[in-house]
Amino acid sequence: MDAVVVRRSVEADWERSRAIRLRALRDAPLAFASTYEREIAFLPEQWKARIGDSAQFLAGNADGEVIGTATGFTDPGEPGTVNLVAMFVVAEARRCGVGEQLVEAVVAQARADGASRVRLHVVETNDGAARLYARCGFVRTGVTEPLPHQPSLLEHEMVLALR
Known part of the structure; x- marks a missing residue:
């Protein structure tokens, strides 16, 4: 794959x-814990607010096409x-390493912000994502919860300690 650029989103990236x-x-x-039907109805202001309230990263290819994303936000x-x-x-x-670059960007921002850990949830049927997170140093905690819109599936909590 050609060069990939990962950068933090700004409000102008909302589209x-x-x-x-x-x-x-x-x-x-x-x-995902959300659905297409729910988010297709979001207004531009909601998309802009999401960017402003979090550390969202976009991965782009050499042609400038967005090929990936990941977001980190402080748990209130x-x-x-x-x-x-x-x-x-x-x-x-x-x-091709894009996922690792996106995870690394979120983790680096969390470290810069003084966080002590990064947490995520991965659906039990998403083996590829679980392997990616494990390669990036995340470990399962044993905590599970049902996927909100498909409660028959479980999400496994994984954590990366930063300190």
């Missing part, structure tokens, strides 16, 4: 952010914990 998120929800509906109920969410890489760019 790109929306496009990759909606693609993720369409392409992998059981990998657990100071020191950053949640890694909305991780997605388009199928044609998988197994």
